Amino acid sequence: MTRDEGRETRDLDFMPPERTPFQDFWMVFKKNGMAMAGLFILLIFFALAIIGIITTSGEKPLLDPHTVRLPDKLKPPLSKPTIDSVPKENLPYLGIYLLGTDELGRDTFTRMLQGAIVSLSVGFVAVGISIILGILVGGIAGFYGENMIKIGKYNIMTIDTLIVALIDIQLSFPTFFLILTVVALLPPSIWNIMAIIGITGWVGPARFVRADILSLREQEFILAAKSIGALDLRIILLHLLPNSIAPVLVSATIGIATAILTESALSFLGFGVPPPNATWGNILSDGKKYIFDAPWLTYIPGITILFTVLAFNLFGEGLRDTLNPKLRT
Amino acid sequence: MFVFTVKSLYKKLITLFFVSVISFLIIHLAPGEPSQINPLNPRFTKDDLERYRAAFDLDKPLHTQYLLFFKKLFTGNLKSFKDNQPVMGKITERFYNSLMLFIVGTILTWCLAFPVGIHAAIKRGFTFDRWTTFLSYALISLPGFFLAYVMIIFVVEVFNVPVLGMRTFGREGIGFPFTPMDKLWHLVLPSILEATAGIAILSRYVRSQMLEVIGQDYIRTAKAKGLTDDEVNYNHALKNALLPFVTMFGMLLPGLIGGSVIIESIFAWPGMGRMGYEAILARDFPIIITLNFFSAVLVLAGTFVSDLLYMFVDPRIKL
Numbered sequence: 001m002t003r004d005e006g007r008e009t010r011d012l013d014f015m016p017p018e019r020t021p022f023q024d025f026w027m028v029f030k031k032n033g034m035a036m037a038g039l040f041i042l043l044i045f046f047a048l049a050i051i052g053i054i055t056t057s058g059e060k061p062l063l064d065p066h067t068v069r070l071p072d073k074l075k076p077p078l079s080k081p082t083i084d085s086v087p088k089e090n091l092p093y094l095g096i097y098l099l100g101t102d103e104l105g106r107d108t109f110t111r112m113l114q115g116a117i118v119s120l121s122v123g124f125v126a127v128g129i130s131i132i133l134g135i136l137v138g139g140i141a142g143f144y145g146e147n148m149i150k151i152g153k154y155n156i157m158t159i160d161t162l163i164v165a166l167i168d169i170q171l172s173f174p175t176f177f178l179i180l181t182v183v184a185l186l187p188p189s190i191w192n193i194m195a196i197i198g199i200t201g202w203v204g205p206a207r208f209v210r211a212d213i214l215s216l217r218e219q220e221f222i223l224a225a226k227s228i229g230a231l232d233l234r235i236i237l238l239h240l241l242p243n244s245i246a247p248v249l250v251s252a253t254i255g256i257a258t259a260i261l262t263e264s265a266l267s268f269l270g271f272g273v274p275p276p277n278a279t280w281g282n283i284l285s286d287g288k289k290y291i292f293d294a295p296w297l298t299y300i301p302g303i304t305i306l307f308t309v310l311a312f313n314l315f316g317e318g319l320r321d322t323l324n325p326k327l328r329t
Numbered sequence: 330m331f332v333f334t335v336k337s338l339y340k341k342l343i344t345l346f347f348v349s350v351i352s353f354l355i356i357h358l359a360p361g362e363p364s365q366i367n368p369l370n371p372r373f374t375k376d377d378l379e380r381y382r383a384a385f386d387l388d389k390p391l392h393t394q395y396l397l398f399f400k401k402l403f404t405g406n407l408k409s410f411k412d413n414q415p416v417m418g419k420i421t422e423r424f425y426n427s428l429m430l431f432i433v434g435t436i437l438t439w440c441l442a443f444p445v446g447i448h449a450a451i452k453r454g455f456t457f458d459r460w461t462t463f464l465s466y467a468l469i470s471l472p473g474f475f476l477a478y479v480m481i482i483f484v485v486e487v488f489n490v491p492v493l494g495m496r497t498f499g500r501e502g503i504g505f506p507f508t509p510m511d512k513l514w515h516l517v518l519p520s521i522l523e524a525t526a527g528i529a530i531l532s533r534y535v536r537s538q539m540l541e542v543i544g545q546d547y548i549r550t551a552k553a554k555g556l557t558d559d560e561v562n563y564n565h566a567l568k569n570a571l572l573p574f575v576t577m578f579g580m581l582l583p584g585l586i587g588g589s590v591i592i593e594s595i596f597a598w599p600g601m602g603r604m605g606y607e608a609i610l611a612r613d614f615p616i617i618i619t620l621n622f623f624s625a626v627l628v629l630a631g632t633f634v635s636d637l638l639y640m641f642v643d644p645r646i647k648l
Contacts, residue, residue, distance in 0.1 A: 168344045174624040177605055181617055184609045185359035261472055268474050291478055302475030309470035
C-alpha cells in the first residue's frame, strides 16, 4: 500500500509541466499591448512583402513597377490615370494610382510593394550575419577564454584578452561613417550592403553571449554534463547556447530595426541598391527633388519606414520584458 | 590610481594603433585607385599619372605608405588629393562648425531628456509615462532624414524663410545684431534634428535608472522617516541615479562626427560629417583616413575621461 502511494507521487513528480515554455512565454507576452501591436504591424508588412514578390516579379508582372507613363507624372495619391494619353496595356491594374506616381509616372504603390522585401531582407540577412559572428566570437571568448595563444613557446595573451581587444577596436570606429566608406568603395550591390551592416554589428551579440557563458559555465549542470563525458561541442550547443539566447534574440530584433534604418539612410545618400530597383530609401531619395510639388513621395516611404522600424522596436522591447524573469509577475 | 591611469592610457594607445592600421588597409585595399579617378580626361597623360602617384606616395609599398602617411599627418604636411590643401587646416575649419551644432544639440538633449525621464519615472504607469514611452520609441524609429524633410516642408511653407546653409544667401554684412541672429536661426533646425534621437534614448535611460534607485531600501527608509516626496525624489533618488551619467559625458564626444553625416548633408552645413561625405564621393583618401582616425581618438579619449570621472565621483570604486 505505502509502496504504491510512493510510486504514484513519484509518477506525478515526473509529469511534464502543464505548459510548454512557449505557452508560458505567450501568456505573458499577449498582455503587453504595445508589443502585440508591433507584432500585428509586422505580420501585415510580411504579408505585403510576400504579395509584393508575387505581384511585381516575373516576366509579365501583375503590377509592373518599371512601367513609365510620362503623361501621368507626379500624380497625387488616389488620382485616376488620363485614359486618352496612356497606352491601354500601361494602365494601372487597380484602375487608380493608389499612392500617386513619381517623376517618370511610375506607380508609387507598386514600387513600395517591390521595395518591401528589400528592406525586410536587408534587416534579416544583416542581423543573421552579425548574430552568427557574435555567437561564434562570444562563445569562443566565454568557453575557451582562459587558453593561451602561443607563438613558439612564448605566451602572448589569453584568447579572452584578444577578443576583448577586438571588441574595443570595433567600438572605436564611427560605425555609420565606416559603412558609408566601404559601401562607396565597393561596387554597388544589395549583398555588399547586407554583409557590411552585418559584419560591423557583431559586437552586441558577442558581448551578451560571452557574459552569459562566463557565468553559466560555473554552474552545476555544466559540471554534470562534463562528468558524464560530454564533448565540448555538445556542452556549448545543447547546454550553454540555449540558456544564453534570450538577450541575443532581443538585440537581434532591435538590430533588424537599426539595419533597416541604416539601409534606408545609405539609399538616401545615393549608395543603396542600384536603380531601377526600388527600395523605400530610394523612393524617398528620388522624391526629395520634388518635396514641394510632390510631398507624397517623401511622406509615403518615410511613414512606412517609421512604422516598420517602430514595430520591430516595440516587439523587441516586449520580448525583453517577457524574457526577463525579474519583471514577470 | 596612477597605475590605473597609465595602464588604461597604454591600452587605449594600442587600440588606436590597430584602428589606424585597419582603416588604412580597408581604404587602400578596396578596388579603385584615386589616381584613376578620371581616366577619360585626355590631359591626364601617363607621365602625369606617374607624377601624381609619386607626389602622394602611391607608388611605394603599403607599409611605407602607412608610415609616411602618419608622419605627414603629425607634422601637418598631409595634403588632400582633391585640392592639395593641408588636411589639418581643412578639418579644423570644419571642426568649429560641427562643434557649434554639437554643443547646441547636446544642450537641447540634456535639458529635455532629464526632466522628461525623471518625471516619467516618478509617475510610472500614468498617462505621462505611457505617452513619453510611446513617443520615445517613435522618435528612435523615425529616420532622421525623413524628419528633416518634414520639418523643411513645414518651416518653409508656414514661415516662408530659408533654412539651408549657415547664413542667408545675399545677406552678408548686414551689421552686428543681424548676422549672429541669422546664424542662430540657421542653427535651430539642424540642432533640433541632431537632438531628437538623443532625447528619446537618454530619457528612456534616465527613467530606467531612476526606477532602479526608487526601488532601493534606502528610499523606503527615507520615505518612512517622513520626508516629503520632493526631498526623497530629488535629494536621495536623483543623486544616486545620476552616477552613470557622469560616464556619458565621455560617450558624447564621438557623436561629433558619426551622427552628423546625414543632417549636415541635408542642411548644407559645412561641418565634418559633410566633409567626410564629400571626401568619400571624391575618393579623397587622406581626409577619409584622418576623419576615421580623429573619430577613434575622440571615442578613446571619451571612454578614458569617463573612466577617470567615474572613479572620482563614485567612492566605492577603488583601484
